Amino acid sequence: MTATADSWEYPTQRKFEDVAPLSEVDPNDKAAVLRSRALAVRESWISAMEGRIVQEELKKCYRAEGVNHYQNCRHLVDLYMTALKEKRVEGWRKTESA
Numbered sequence: 001m002t003a004t005a006d007s008w009e010y011p012t013q014r015k016f017e018d019v020a021p022l023s024e025v026d027p028n029d030k031a032a033v034l035r036s037r038a039l040a041v042r043e044s045w046i047s048a049m050e051g052r053i054v055q056e057e058l059k060k061c062y063r064a065e066g067v068n069h070y071q072n073c074r075h076l077v078d079l080y081m082t083a084l085k086e087k088r089v090e091g092w093r094k095t096e097s098a
Contacts, residue, residue, distance in 0.1 A: 051083030
């Protein structure tokens with residue numbers, strides 16, 4: 001049985017321990033800083049991979065629906081367009097934007 005475009009949902013993800021953001025961590029506590037950096041990078045990658053999953057589901061829907069893909073895959077297109085804008089990989093170090 002193939003999944004239809006309306007039956008797709010975000011997959012669940014494993015939950016890691018909550019760590020304070022880098023701005024709230026004592027810079028002298030190296031272990032806490034490293035945990036906070038790892039959390040920031042991990043969450044950024046998870047977010048980016050969610051965007052990739054939406055892209056793959058959109059491709060499947062496009063192939064399955066044929067000429068009706070404009071109507072039947074619209075919700076995936078909307079998810080993918082927001083993912084392109086919002087779900088980017090960011091490291092723990094912020095750079096100054098010009």
